[in-house]
Every structure is written in C-alpha cells, then in structure tokens.
Amino acid sequence: MTSYALFLGCTIPARQPHYELSARKALTKLGIELVDLENMTCCAPPPLQSIDLETSLAIAAYNICLAEEADLNIVTLCTGCFESLAIANHLLKEKPELKAKVNKILANAGKEFKGNKEVRHFLQVLMNDVGVNRIKMDVVKPLDKLKVAAFSGCHLIRPSELLHFDDPERPRIFDTLIEALGAKSIPYKNKLRCCGGLLRGYADDVALAIARDKIINAHNAGADCISTLCPFCFLTLDLGQMLIKTTYKEEYNMPIIHYAELLSLSLGVDPKELALEFHKVKTDTVLEKIS
Amino acid sequence: MTEEKLEKPTIEDFSREITRMLGGETITYCYQCGTCASSCPVAKTTDRYNPRQIIRMALLGQRYEVLNGDSIWLCASCYNCQERCPQKVEIADVIYALRNMAIREGNIPALYAEFANGLMSEGRLAPISKFLEKKRSDYGLPPLKPTGVEALKKIFSATGFDKIFFKKGEQP
Ligand code: SF4
Ligand code: SF4
Numbered sequence: 128m129t130s131y132a133l134f135l136g137c138t139i140p141a142r143q144p145h146y147e148l149s150a151r152k153a154l155t156k157l158g159i160e161l162v163d164l165e166n167m168t169c170c171a172p173p174p175l176q177s178i179d180l181e182t183s184l185a186i187a188a189y190n191i192c193l194a195e196e197a198d199l200n201i202v203t204l205c206t207g208c209f210e211s212l213a214i215a216n217h218l219l220k221e222k223p224e225l226k227a228k229v230n231k232i233l234a235n236a237g238k239e240f241k242g243n244k245e246v247r248h249f250l251q252v253l254m255n256d257v258g259v260n261r262i263k264m265d266v267v268k269p270l271d272k273l274k275v276a277a278f279s280g281c282h283l284i285r286p287s288e289l290l291h292f293d294d295p296e297r298p299r300i301f302d303t304l305i306e307a308l309g310a311k312s313i314p315y316k317n318k319l320r321c322c323g324g325l326l327r328g329y330a331d332d333v334a335l336a337i338a339r340d341k342i343i344n345a346h347n348a349g350a351d352c353i354s355t356l357c358p359f360c361f362l363t364l365d366l367g368q369m370l371i372k373t374t375y376k377e378e379y380n381m382p383i384i385h386y387a388e389l390l391s392l393s394l395g396v397d398p399k400e401l402a403l404e405f406h407k408v409k410t411d412t413v414l415e416k417i418s
Numbered sequence: 419m420t421e422e423k424l425e426k427p428t429i430e431d432f433s434r435e436i437t438r439m440l441g442g443e444t445i446t447y448c449y450q451c452g453t454c455a456s457s458c459p460v461a462k463t464t465d466r467y468n469p470r471q472i473i474r475m476a477l478l479g480q481r482y483e484v485l486n487g488d489s490i491w492l493c494a495s496c497y498n499c500q501e502r503c504p505q506k507v508e509i510a511d512v513i514y515a516l517r518n519m520a521i522r523e524g525n526i527p528a529l530y531a532e533f534a535n536g537l538m539s540e541g542r543l544a545p546i547s548k549f550l551e552k553k554r555s556d557y558g559l560p561p562l563k564p565t566g567v568e569a570l571k572k573i574f575s576a577t578g579f580d581k582i583f584f585k586k587g588e589q590p
Binding site: 135137138140141142144147148151163164165166167168169172173174175176177178179180181182184185186189193231232233235236237238281282285286287295296319320321323324325326328329330333334336337340400402 | 466
C-alpha cells in the first residue's frame with residue numbers, strides 16, 4: 128500500500144470539511160493510506176510570501192522536514208499548499224547555498240532539511256500511484272451525463288519551471304482524470320485564467336469581477352458545474368456567486384464541485400456522507416445527473 | 419563610505435536593492451515588451467494595475483511611489499506573466515520582493531497583518547472554529563493534530579519575522 132503524509136493546510140479544516148471528507152474517502156477506496164502527522168503548520172502561501180519570502184521558505188521547509196522524519200512523501204489537497212511546499216522543496220534541493228541558509232534558520236527549531244522526499248498534489252497521486260485504469264475500473268456510477276468545466280487553479284501548473292506538473296499552456300492531466308469518471312471535460316473561454324481569489328479582502332471589487340468572468344465563461348459553454356482542486360478557488364467561485372447576486376444582480380447557480388467530490392460520487396460514496404451542505408450553490412442539479 | 423554621509427540615492431540604487439532581495443533577482447532583465455501586462459487577468463480587469471509599469475517605475479528608481487502605492491498589492495500571484503515573459507523576469511516573485519520591502523517600511527495591508535497574527539499565535543492563517551472541530555467526528559474525520567506553532571516561533575525569531583511585523587507598533 129502506498130502511504131503519504133497528508134498535508135491539510137489551513138483553509139480546508141477551517142472551512143471545507145466536504146473537501147477533506149471526499150478526498151479521504153476516495154483515496155482510501157483507491158488504496159492510498161493517508162497519515163496525519165503532528166506539528167504541521169500553515170504552508171506559508173502567497174500572503175506570507177508577501178510579508179517575508181525567507182521566513183516563508185523556512186516554514187515550508189520545516190513542514191517538509193516533518194515528512195522526512197516520518198519517511199513519507201507529502202500529498203496536499205490544496206493547490207496553494209502544493210505550490211508553496213513543492214517550490215520550496217525544489218529550490219532547496221537545487222540551490223545548496225539557499226539550503227544552507229534555510230538550514231541555519233531551521234536549526235533553531237531543531238530541524239534540518241535533507242531533500243529526500245517529494246511533494247505531490249492529490250491529482251498526481253491519482254495519476255501516478257493509482258492510475259487512470261484503476262480509477263476507470265472502480266467507477267460504479269459513471270458521470271456520463273455531466274459536462275464539467277475543469278478549473279485547476281493557477282498554483283498547480285504555474286510556475287511550470289519549478290512545479291513540473293503539466294504543460295502550462297495545454298495541461299491535460301485534470302481533464303484526463305475527469306474523463307476517467309465518464310464525464311465530459313468541456314472547453315471554455317479563458318480556462319487557465321486565475322479566479323482572482325488572492326485579491327479577496329484587499330480589492331474585493333476586482334476579485335469579484337475576475338471570478339464573475341470565470342462563472343460566465345463556464346456558463347456560456349454549457350457546463351453543469353465547475354470542478355476545482357483548490358479550497359481557495361472553490362470559495363472564490365462558490366461564495367462568490369452569492370456576492371455576484373448582490374453586487375451584479377445576476378444569478379448563475381453554477382455548482383462548484385471539488386474533483387475529490389466527483390470522484391467519491393462516481394466511486395459510489397453516498398452523497399449524504401459528503402457534507403455537501405457546505406456548498407453555497409446547491410449541488411442538486413449535479414446529483415440528479417448521477418443516477 | 420567612511421565618515422561621510424552616503425550620496426543621494428541614484429536610479430540604480432533601487433534596482434540594486436531589489437536584485438539583492440530574495441525573489442527580486444531578475445528585475446533588470448526586463449525590456450518593457452508588455453507581454454506581462456497583456457497576460458495579466460488583473461490588468462485586464464482594472465486600470466489600477468499594470469505589471470510592466472510597476473517594473474518600469476522600479477527600474478527608474480521611483481522607490482517611494484512603488485513601495486507606498488496601492489499597485490504592488492493588486493497582483494493575484496497567478497504566475498501567468500512569469501510563465502510567458504520572454505526575458506525570464508520572475509515577475510510574480512519580483513512583486514513579492516517589493517511587498518517584502520514595503521512591509522519593512524511599515525506598509526502592511528490590514529489583511530496581511532491579520533494573517534501574520536494568526537500564524538504567530540496558532541500556526542495557521544485561518545482559525546478553526548470550536549464548532550467545526552467538534553463536528554469533525556460526526557463527519558467521520560479524525561481529530562486535528564496540534565500545529566507546531568512553538569517551532570514556528572523559533573523560526574520567526576531567527577528570521578526576524580516577529581520584529582518586521584511589530585515595527586509599526588500595532589502589536590504589544
Ligand atoms: S514580459 Fe517580461 S520583459 Fe516584457 S515587460 Fe513584462 S517583465 Fe518586462
Ligand atoms: S502574477 Fe500578478 S502580475 Fe502576473 S499575470 Fe498574475 S496577477 Fe498579473
């Protein structure tokens with residue numbers, strides 16, 4: 128059995144038990160063991176990188192050290208956590224001077240970054256450890272009536288030079304995994320463009336305008352839902368539709384569904400076990416199409 | 419540079435200062451083609467923001483305008499520009515470097531101060547409500563493990579993070 132240290136991050140446990148639940152259920156069903164390690168912290172995402180890059184790098188490295196000590200690779204559900212940790216892991220492995228600098232900081236916390244573990248996003252585990260064939264075989268409720276607008280979020284694919292996740296201009300992994308469930312991954316305008324989420328709380332008007340574009344583009348392409356991989360994109364697009372209603376007087380009712388939820392549903396998990404009530408935009412229209 | 423006062427800052431001083439920052443190393447490669455601005459979702463949405471212009475102002479030595487303006491805070495860190503820049507300017511990282519500098523001057527947007535607070539007190543950016551923590555077992559989720567906030571505190575004092583943040587006197 129393949130085991131990973133599950134890196135939960137901050138947003139998922141604070142606001143999105145539905146993401147955590149569906150990911151745990153799906154990965155367990157697919158034969159991946161998740162280990163919850165003590166003492167993990169925030170991953171040091173963009174808002175902290177904005178305050179101090181060096182501290183952020185040290186925090187990311189500290190968390191990787193915990194996985195190194197447990198002799199496990201890391202899997203993240205949040206795309207933001209993936210980026211913070213994967214970039215730190217990459218930079219520190221490649222740049223001995225930076226590694227020495229960060230290790231000097233970490234020594235104060237009794238840690239040393241060695242650089243012998245990998246940081247993976249949930250999708251990579253599905254793609255590489257589980258495999259598309261196994262997923263296809265295990266699907267009991269194919270989503271063949273569902274048209275899905277895939278939205279991976281920025282920090283899974285960019286900067287590609289450091290993340291090496293997928294082709295940055297023509298990514299395929301997410302679409303392949305959606306289609307493995309029997310659903311159709313549909314093209315839509317500006318598919319790879321940011322959701323604006325990181326501007327929430329600083330420039331809410333700009334953030335909402337960018338999110339609205341995304342919703343409209345998926346809507347115009349005839350999507351039944353937008354599928355996300357990042358709790359922050361989810362929040363921006365799901366809660367965002369409540370704000371679009373009050374600000375723009377427009378209603379799209381576009382369900383935002385984490386890929387882990389689609390996966391769990393297609394693997395036969397009872398929707399009642401998935402805490403779907405955490406969605407602001409109701410998911411009923413999607414559930415109706417999964418018989 | 420012995421007893422005499424330093425000379426007045428020149429244009430180059432600011433770019434040199436930026437290139438010495440983590441993340442800022444590549445700013446001088448920019449040849450102002452504008453690919454970044456045309457790839458930028460924020461610049462497409464508001465004229466308050468243009469990454470090419472920020473870089474231009476920085477390279478022209480407009481330190482005060484760049485570090486005190488609203489503009490550097492409007493980048494959504496989506497890395498689209500960085501992916502496409504023909505000169506391999508690490509634009510999103512340059513913006514981080516500029517923000518790091520602005521914060522050292524005491525310009526901290528309220529939101530970021532809040533994040534830093536959460537991190538320093540709990541090891542997380544977003545607090546977890548008692549309600550949700552209790553609910554976890556109803557959903558069949560394992561209890562949350564404690565965070566390593568004590569270890570983080572040692573990291574903060576090693577990098578001076580706690581001091582950067584308290585500089586403005588907003589905190590005890
Ligand atoms: S794309 Fe690169 S070279 Fe062109 S203006 Fe932007 S930063 Fe400068
Ligand atoms: S990283 Fe910032 S500047 Fe670059 S395209 Fe995205 S929002 Fe615009």
